[in-house]
Amino acid sequence: MPASTTATKGRKVLGRLSLPERNFVADALRTETLGGVLLLLAAIAALVWANSGVKESYESVRDFHLGPASLGLELSVGHWAADGLLAVFFFVAGIELKRELVAGDLKDPRAAVLPVVAALCGMAVPALVYTLVSVTGGGSLAGWAVPTATDIAFALAVLAVIGTSLPSALRAFLLTLAVVDDLFAILIIAVFFTDDLDFAALGGAVVGLAVFWLLLRKGVRGWYVYVPLALVIWGLMYNSGIHATIAGVAMGLMLRCTTHEDEAHSPGEHIEHLVRPLSAGLAVPLFALFSAGVAVSGDAIGEVFTRPETLGVVLGLVVGKAVGIFGGTWLAARFTRAELSEDLAWPDVFAVASLAGIGFTVSLLIGELAFEGDEVLTDEVKAAVLTGSLIAAILASVLLKVRNAKYRKLCEAEELDEDLDGIPDIYEQDNPEYHLRMADIYERKAAEHRRLAEVTAGASEENNGPA
Structure with a gap:
């Protein structure tokens, strides 16, 4: 995702995006927001179903096993959703990360400082908060990684529901945080939630990935080549003992995300455009449907x-995320001598940091991995993720609504296109041709006002003349 949130000397923190980056953010937001709404609806459906009079049917569907047992893939529906469908989600995350690393602002180490530091602090502080609470209370440290993740789709769904006119710079900041957040979540899953390794299956997965890379390098095209190969790689990765979603990330990172002279879009961007609706509209909502169904009661809450x-x-989620991201952003800006954009204030950064406390999809996944084998604690941790995400959403909504009038003015300024050339006026202020066009428009408007004034004066004289 684009990162206009850089904090290098001579640049503004959360300054206005370039026009191409602004358009990219807008396109990404449309799909993510729709996916977030579907995710929200799926989570509500799961909670209603799991707490209704037919909750046994929810458990029966979630725990129903299918798949080829001879290949080690006879999994429950819930397992397929977590290991299979989420591989599509992480495939898109891999493409996003690759784009940022080779064509986005993360390509420049100086520009990457702020989002990387903010994301790292936004993961380290929640883990520290969890650890302190667990150590103090005598609890298990196994869930330290659960509150470290941010669910960007759910966060954008909250923005859509509350109707906040968040400026593109703040939205880009949130999107960039999510990309870096996803990278470290992937590393956490790969390093800390891998048990016994099957080196034969892992070797097969590596060979498959090498073939995938060679086919891309040779320019081979056709979904009928890559989809079957991707399924084989996924199956081998699953059987290796490494979480199968890592296969999706690896393949996403292999796609080329830079454009050649004869290309309008890179292959990575093109494939992301095709796969993102599948990820946001189907894979993630179905995962939520079979993961968010926990018993909710007064005692449970x-x-x-x-x-x-x-x-x-x-x-x-509520305290650690907000404090970590805000503190990391402030420190990065402070030590790189950058200044916050004059259009924004530090409370705006804290509000977005609070919104990042919505840790739904990946937090649920890590919760299942962390407490695997303990169904009671797994469900309780899922309830905690839902509760923390809800509190973070409410807190962020209140903070963002306080400044919504300011945000609306900034958005209107970003959208204003008086010369109707398809480019917002704010991006043409240094263009002499733009000023000539605007002068001509103002002259024509003035002439029209003079003509209307003359017509009005003539009509007035006729009405006031002799009877």
């Missing part, structure tokens, strides 16, 4: 705030 593991998750 009360236990979220009394058990150290669940309280650590809630506080990690």
Whole structure:
């Protein structure tokens, strides 16, 4: 995702995006926001279904096994959603990361300082909060990674629901945080949630990835080549003991995300455009449907705030994320001698940092991995993720609404196109031709006003003349 949020000397923190980056952000937001709304609806459906009179049917569907047992892939529906469908989500995340590393602002180490530091602090502080709460309360440290993730789709869905006119610079900041956040979440899953390795299967997956890379390098085209190969790689990665979503990330990172002279879009951007709707509209909502269905009652919600593991998750998401991202942003800006954009204030950064406390999809996944084998604690941690995400969403909504009038003015300024050339006026202020066009427009408007004034004066004289 684009990162206009750089903090190098002589540049503004959260300054206005370049026009190409602004257009890229707008395109990405449309799909992510729609996906976030579907994700929200899926989560609500899961909670209603799992707490209704037919909750047994929810468990029966979620736990129903299917798939070829001879290949080690006879998995439950819930397992397919977590290991299979989320591989599509991480495939898109891999493409986004590759684009940022080779064509976006993360390509420049100086420009990458702020989003990387903010994201790292936004993961380290929640983990620290969870650890402190668990150690103090005598709980398990296994869930330290649960509150470290941000769900960008859910966060954008909240923005869509509350109707906040967030400027593109703040949205880009949130999107960039999510990309870096996804990278480290991937590393956490790969390093800390890999048990026994099957080196034969892992070797096969590596060979498959090498073939995938060679085909891309040779310019071979055709979904009928890559989709079957991707499925084989995924199956081998699953059987290797490494979480299967890593296969999606690896393939996404292999795609070329730079354009040649005869290309309007790179292959990576083109494939991302095709696959993102599948990820946001189907894969992630179905994962939510079969992961968010936990029993909710007054007693269950009360236990979220009394058990150290669940309280650590809630506080990690609500407090840790906000403090970590805000503190990391401030420190990065302070030590790179950058200044916050004059259009924004530091409370705006804190509000967006609070919004990043919505850690739904990846937090649920890590919760399942961290407490695998303990169904009761897994469900309680899921309830904690839902509770923490809800509190973070409410807090961020209040903070953003306070400044919504200011945001609306900034958005209107970004959209204003008086000369109707398809380019917002704010991006043409240094263009002499733009000023000539605007002078001509103003002259024509003035002439029209003079003509109307003359017509009005003539009509007035006729009405006031002798009877």
